[in-house]
Amino acid sequence: xxxxxxxxxxxxxxxxKSKTVDLVGSEEKKLMDDMLETMYNAKxxxxxxxxxxxxxxxxVMDISKEENKKKPLYxxxxxxxxxxxxxxTYEEGCLSVPDQFAEIDRPSSCVIEYLDxxxxxxxxxxxxxxxxxxxxxxxxxxxxxxxxxxxxLKKSMIIKKLSKQKKxxxxxx
Ligand code: ZN
Numbered sequence: 637x638x639x640x641x642x643x644x645x646x647x648x649x650x651x652x653k654s655k656t657v658d659l660v661g662s663e664e665k666k667l668m669d670d671m672l673e674t675m676y677n678a679k680x681x682x683x684x685x686x687x688x689x690x691x692x693x694x695x696v697m698d699i700s701k702e703e704n705k706k707k708p709l710y711x712x713x714x715x716x717x718x719x720x721x722x723x724x725t726y727e728e729g730c731l732s733v734p735d736q737f738a739e740i741d742r743p744s745s746c747v748i749e750y751l752d753x754x755x756x757x758x759x760x761x762x763x764x765x766x767x768x769x770x771x772x773x774x775x776x777x778x779x780x781x782x783x784x785x786x787x788x789l790k791k792s793m794i795i796k797k798l799s800k801q802k803k804x805x806x807x808x809x
Contacts, residue, residue: 637673640688642731645798650732651779654684654691657712660755664694668710668753671696676706680731682769684776687732695773699765714750714774717759719743726768728782734801736794740782742771 643650657664667690675683675696685694693713700707724744729737745763748770752758762770772782783791 637669639677640670640674642674642678642683642687643689644732644734644802645781645783646795646802647732649689649691650686650776650781652686652691653779654686654693654777657692657694657751660712660751660753664692664712665753667692668694668696672698672708675731678731682773683731684773686776686779693777695770695777697766697769697773699769710753711748711770711773712751712755714748714770714777716771716774717747717749719746720767724764724768726765728768728772730772730782732776733781733783733794733798736783736798738782738786738790740768740772740785742768746771 667685671683671685671688671694674688675681675698681699682695682697685692695711695714697709697711698707720743722744723741725739725741727737728740745761745767748760748762750758750760775781783794786794
């Protein structure tokens with residue numbers, strides 16, 4: 637498994653719409669293995685393929701809190717079949733928007749149809765953190781980041797901050 641570089645905002649690649657996966661083959665499995673390793677390394681609970689620069693509709697997640705009880709989840713071509721009219725609020729962050737957090741409202745539960753690691757069709761009834769996390773990750777497949785839900789002013793402040801951080805990083809390198 638290889639730890640890949642996570643792209644951070646501002647970056648045009650993150651705004652790309654990811655493409656449907658035709659077949660879950662060895663290349664996709666290798667990508668999912670790498671994504672999981674990359675996500676654990678970065679201490680995240682979800683990662684979409686586009687965040688490592690691959691425009692495929694693939695997501696990995698692990699919302700289990702205990703370090704020694706890992707429960708990786710793999711979603712290929714996820715589709716929301718149904719979502720609750722009620723909303724819940726979480727303070728969200730994102731590995732592609734480092735050190736920035738904001739409260740975001742999303743449907744509190746949803747039904748997801750997807751292919752698993754082995755290419756098998758699955759249905760998942762997601763609630764709570766799982767529902768929020770999968771919706772956050774599915775936004776990545778459309779080129780959407782959580783900061784897009786904020787006011788223009790708040791969003792531009794965050795992007796400005798991130799751009800500055802990037803410049804500092806470039807000098808250090
Ligand atoms: Zn994210």
